[in-house]
Amino acid sequence: MTRRLPSTPPNLPGFAFIRVLGSGGFADVFLYEQNMPRRLVAVKVLLAEVVNDELRQMFQAEANLMAQLSSHPSILTVYQASVAADGRPYLVMEYCSSTLGQRYRAVQLPLAEVLSIGVRIASAVETAHRQGVLHRDIKPSNILTTAYGHPVLSDFGIAATLGEAETSEAVGLSIPWSAPEVLQDDVSGTVASEVWSLGATVYSLIAGRSPFEIPGGDNATVALMGRIEKARPAPTGRVDVPRSLERVLARAMSKRPQDRQASALEFIRDLQSVEEELGLPQTPLEVAMDDWALATAVDLDERTRIGGHHALSDGQGARRRTRRSGSRSSGTVLGADAHAHDGTTGRPRTAPPTMRRLVWGISVAAALIVALVGAGVVAVVQGTRGIPVVTDVQGSADGTAVTFTWDDPGIESGDAYIVTVDGEPRPMQREPRFDTSADDGDRVCATVTVTRDGKSGVPSAERCVDVEAGVG
Numbered sequence: 001m002t003r004r005l006p007s008t009p010p011n012l013p014g015f016a017f018i019r020v021l022g023s024g025g026f027a028d029v030f031l032y033e034q035n036m037p038r039r040l041v042a043v044k045v046l047l048a049e050v051v052n053d054e055l056r057q058m059f060q061a062e063a064n065l066m067a068q069l070s071s072h073p074s075i076l077t078v079y080q081a082s083v084a085a086d087g088r089p090y091l092v093m094e095y096c097s098s099t100l101g102q103r104y105r106a107v108q109l110p111l112a113e114v115l116s117i118g119v120r121i122a123s124a125v126e127t128a129h130r131q132g133v134l135h136r137d138i139k140p141s142n143i144l145t146t147a148y149g150h151p152v153l154s155d156f157g158i159a160a161t162l163g164e165a166e167t168s169e170a171v172g173l174s175i176p177w178s179a180p181e182v183l184q185d186d187v188s189g190t191v192a193s194e195v196w197s198l199g200a201t202v203y204s205l206i207a208g209r210s211p212f213e214i215p216g217g218d219n220a221t222v223a224l225m226g227r228i229e230k231a232r233p234a235p236t237g238r239v240d241v242p243r244s245l246e247r248v249l250a251r252a253m254s255k256r257p258q259d260r261q262a263s264a265l266e267f268i269r270d271l272q273s274v275e276e277e278l279g280l281p282q283t284p285l286e287v288a289m290d291d292w293a294l295a296t297a298v299d300l301d302e303r304t305r306i307g308g309h310h311a312l313s314d315g316q317g318a319r320r321r322t323r324r325s326g327s328r329s330s331g332t333v334l335g336a337d338a339h340a341h342d343g344t345t346g347r348p349r350t351a352p353p354t355m356r357r358l359v360w361g362i363s364v365a366a367a368l369i370v371a372l373v374g375a376g377v378v379a380v381v382q383g384t385r386g387i388p389v390v391t392d393v394q395g396s397a398d399g400t401a402v403t404f405t406w407d408d409p410g411i412e413s414g415d416a417y418i419v420t421v422d423g424e425p426r427p428m429q430r431e432p433r434f435d436t437s438a439d440d441g442d443r444v445c446a447t448v449t450v451t452r453d454g455k456s457g458v459p460s461a462e463r464c465v466d467v468e469a470g471v472g
Contacts, residue, residue: 076093
């Protein structure tokens with residue numbers, strides 16, 4: 001199939017054309033230099049031959065969506081949108097010099113980098129979902145890299161709201177990363193199909209190929225669609241990939257949508273669990289926090305600020321700050337400092353006015369800290385209130401196979417269980433059962449916690465199983 005030539009770049013006041021960046025089915029992307037402020041930008045221009053009312057509305061919707069979402073650190077930033085003098089709508093966007101679509105097939109990406117990218121891009125998807133928006137085209141080539149190496153999700157061109165997606169027709173498909181139900185036209189997009197695409201994308205970044213691609217085999221559209229609809233993805237083939245990650249990706253690409261992670265957030269938690277298992281720094285979740293988390297953050301910030309302003313420099317500052325962190329002991333320590341005895345007369349020495357004001361100020365600050373900490377604790381408790389608690393974990397051993405079971409405490413559709421075995425949290429799951437294995441003579445202990453909307457509830461009492469004795 002012959003590729004079309006890029007269209008003529010439009011004349012945009014305040015911008016100087018540099019070169020063509022790429023072409024798509026409905027638009028071209030050009031590199032321009034903006035005059036003020038001076039910077040390189042990517043300009044996406046709708047093709048003149050496809051401009052009609054429907055495409056113009058879709059393009060405007062993309063501009064509005066990306067403007068609403070682009071404050072997210074892992075979503076491409078949109079600077080402005082307008083219509084060129086020749087009638088073609090255009091978007092001015094952050095310029096990213098590379099895309100993962102060019103890189104993952106050329107070199108083997110480090111596993112730590114892939115996990116971090118997965119968490120960040122899934123955070124962007126979760127943020128879009130919370131705004132009621134589906135991306136519907138998640139794939140490696142839509143993950144760009146900023147000048148600072150940060151991955152960002154781009155191209156919301158066929159995005160749809162969650163309600164519209166159930167009935168609307170898909171404008172285009174990227175087959176290797178599309179869920180079976182989308183290829184079968186059962187739906188044009190759902191949260192579950194986005195989870196499938198996230199799993200397929202992370203798989204691709206690890207394996208250097210899409211999940212159902214056969215190196216050297218028949219990878220034509222019909223053959224590829226047939227494998228996606230009927231086959232299971234093969235293992236990634238990398239020796240540094242733990243089985244836990246293979247299971248996470250296999251679950252994300254389950255044929256039945258209900259068997260996948262219930263949300264992008266749950267997929268994130270699974271990837272973070274793998275990071276923890278591998279001893280990697282956990283990539284932070286990039287989803288807007290709830291009010292209770294903000295209250296706790298303010299509390300910690302205030303406590304640090306007070307310690308920073310009044311740090312002592314006599315070699316014992318660290319010890320005294322540690323005592324002050326306990327609200328009751330701080331007054332005693334400060335009182336001793338303020339009423340030290342005069343070494344010549346033996347009489348108590350009165351602190352100078354500046355010291356008295358300092359003591360008074362720090363005492364008030366300490367009281368405020370107590371109030372803030374109390375408010376933070378109450379807020380956290382309120383944040384977890386209503387999350388079910390597992391109270392009846394049972395354990396048994398059959399040879400070296402260990403099984404923990406519990407009754408469903410009333411979890412909802414978006415909830416999940418986190419099973420922590422010997423202090424190590426495992427990937428989130430929906431089933432009230434956990435199977436593992438151990439050696440003869442081992443003692444295996446587990447707790448179960450329900451997680452909801454990114455918050456974890458109260459963990460269950462710990463249940464231990466002695467493998468050799470086979471008792472719980």
